[in-house]
Amino acid sequence: MSFGPSRLQPLHDDILKKYPGEIARFDAGELEWKSTAFDELKKALRLSLRAQQDGRCIYCRRKITIERRNAAEDIEHFLDKSKPKYKKWAFSAVNLALACHPCNIQKTTRDMGDAAVSSASTLTGNSGEYSWIHPYFDDYFDNIEIVDAWIYLVKAEAPRPERARKMIKDCLLDQITNxxxxxxxxxxxxxxxxxxxxxxxxxxxxxxxxxxxxxAGDYAKNGWKFI
Structure with missing residues (x-):
């Protein structure tokens, strides 16, 4: 069973490059993320990221339900765009992914970088220390193993064990089994x-x-009413 890619690639960078004017206005404080000026950009981003992530949340790796008005998924900024120190990366390809709504709620506005990340001029795997497994700079499955119906384990000899452990704890991934x-x-x-x-x-x-x-057919058809 595939749980999506081990790490993401910034394949959607070409999408972002199509909207230099809007992004410049965002950087200047003239537009907000929720502005309708970004509707087409966000739609293209969702489609690109869904395809790359195999329709799965970047954190829990469960399939994201396609819902009305995209209510079950969020365009995720690993470094929170609402923090002034991270606003410059709101449209950075390596800061964008898709998360299911529950995982995004658990993450909230946590600060995912240390002082070095906050002051970095470029966003790379060597910019500083990240709090969770980074979608682009860390290999998810080198660090986290998913076994026996959604049990999340820090993998033996994981290169980033503390990031993996903190993500499992903060995101409440240990509750998904139940x-x-x-x-x-x-x-x-x-x-x-x-x-x-x-x-x-x-x-x-x-x-x-x-x-x-x-x-069996009755259970398959009506069982959803009881779970």
Missing amino acids: IEAGKVALFDRIVRIQNLAVRCFEKDNFVRGKKLMGY
Whole structure:
């Protein structure tokens, strides 16, 4: 099972270069991030990042539901754009990713860089120390392992163990196992019923097999109401 790329590439840099005027006005304080002048840019960014991230949150790596008005996902600024010291990187390709809304809420406006990052003139992996696994400068799966239905572990011999540990803790990734437990239980029940149906068909018990497949279909269709 793929959980998306180990790290992102700034493939959307060409998108940002199409809007130099708007970005300059943002830097000058004439436009805000929520301005409608950025609607087309944000749409293009979402499409590019969704494709690169395989539709997954950059932090928890769960699939992001495509919702009305993009309510389930946020364009994420790793270094928070609302902080004056990070405003200069609001449209930096290596500061942008997609996060699910719950992860973005947990991250809130945490300061993700140390003093060296704050004062850096360029944003690179050597600009300073980052608090979490960086989407572009760190390899996610060299540092974090996802096992057994969304259990997050700091990987043995991780190059950035403190970043990994802090991200798991701050983002409450250790709670996702319980959140997803209902979905896992429903899936397991459907599989068990289908396996029983197959055995019935193998024994030419077609009546019982069809009935079991009907049960499996009902769970698949209506089970979401109970999770």
